[in-house]
Amino acid sequence: MEGPEKGNGVPCITVGDGEQDENILQPFTHILQVPGKQFAPKLCHAFNYWLKVPADKLNLVRDIVEMLRTATLLIDDIQDNSVLRRGISAAHTIYGVPRTFNAANYVHFLGLYRVQSLNHPKAIALCTEHILDMYHGQGMEIYWRDNYTCPSMAEYQEAVKRKTGALFSLGIQLMQLFSENKADFTKLSGILGLYYQISNDYRNLCWQEDKCYCEDLTEGKFSFPIIHAITCHPDVRQVICILRQRTHDVELKKYCVTLLEKSGSLSYTRHTLEELDAEARAEVAKHGGNPVLEDILDKMLEWKRCTDENKPVL
Template sequence: MPEEKKKASELYMEKELLLPYTHILKVQGKKLRDKIPVAFNHWFKLPKDTLDKIMDVMGMVYNGTLLIDDIQDNTSIRRGLPSAHCIYGIPLTVNTSLHVITLLLQKLQKLGNPEVITSVLKDFLEIIRGQGTELIWRENFICPTEEQYNQMNRQKTGYMFLMSVHMMQIFSENKTYFDDFVLNMGLYFQLRDDYCNLIKQVELEEYPDAAYSEKGINLDIFCEDLTEGKFTLPIIHAAQTSQGDAVLNILRQRTTDVALKKFCVSELERLGSLEYTRGKLIHLDKYIRDEIKRLGDNPGLTAAMDELLSWK
């Protein structure tokens, strides 16, 4: 086969192999994730070229793992469009996720600092451990303690933020210890996400093209964490009360029944579980803002926190 035809054939196959990843890039959301590294550069002062390369790597980490997450959570809709595995099948989607992770390791090599690969692998392992811990709880119906829930979220979400911060710090003269601060930012981000999943019928910014039922409720995204059987903080709090049996029984069913999920949310409100969660969010919001001031102020991070206040 002539060299040009061989190259064209290889490019075609590469495009086909990455179709699930290309699909998920069409439905990117949570732009706040992108704003965090940019905001931290207020302190790190990296050149734009270096920051762009790190942002590119983080995009591949996030979207590459999201392909697997949607399979693990049996998510059929991702921000208004079918999830990648629903279109391309589970086998190819899993393979594509592994493909993307391998490609990002090649990108890390091109950054020219072996310390970066070591740092990313260490943080990535924490993300995988956090995700795995949540899956064990869900699949075995084990209700964790609040502290276990917090630790899992610091791993699953906190280290996703911390990965970019660690990479940036390798190329920066600023060696301030940010780990605890960033991990708690991740905890706040995930706790807010879990809370909003229960109290907001539809996140219009995240699902602009979603199809709704006649009553205006998107059946695929309405309280989807209940359908997935996730142990979130409101659920954990309710389970610790003397009247939380109904909530746990509904969670165990992984129901798609909207009326039943509405009843579950009303029970979480009645038991004080949603109010308790709101209190935790307020406390974390204050902690993060105080830390931003202590670390020398950061307009980008403050703006990001202001944006997150939409949960109130």
């Protein structure tokens, strides 16, 4: 039932009926046309510098994590009413919400099914726990957005830990089931999850791309800079007013970004990212160093490459 890994980080899908599964999975395979950062699978490889897991277990864990992550993106796009994903049309805009939602759920359960192949009594429970965390974190974000309720920084961080950090933690903990290294990487995975999400929040507002500029404002999302502006500078009322509109107006979005810069919220976000980078590197050093993970941290510094003109350098 399982074929070899397709390469380039593309997860191998367990297929029951070949032709039927291909039809069911079209929304999923659509999103794989443009490979993303595949950050979670890369972390699995990086942590294996410490964990020394056999290659077959490592490949399977990476496969499972990437399947769960990509399926979650399909659902995120539906929930956020996104038009684009990675520069191409979001799957649900082509295949419709019912087919896309079904494909995402199908892949989630295929991922859970593949966990059985790890042949460890704790693997299924571990995976289920982290999937629940992902849905919990996403659910809180949607609740805040749809009820126009700005969370506190602590609430935001908790939601990120559950939504974004869950997959990072899952990969590490699944690998540790087959490793002699039982070190506690909870703090490090939490820092990485928060760093990754806040970096995305910052770049979404500061990288001008004609077709998807400031998508978070259109979605009405309470991202890190937005939360800081609303909670620390309540006198800047325009920010929450613009967020409520879920605007597509590029000029209005630019004005909102200007407000965030003037209020110091973008500066605070940059400072926070620098602190998280330093904390992550300190944790890596505590565990004895890891050149593979340090290389990933170096690449994560791309958020610094946003120019004053808000145009992508890459």
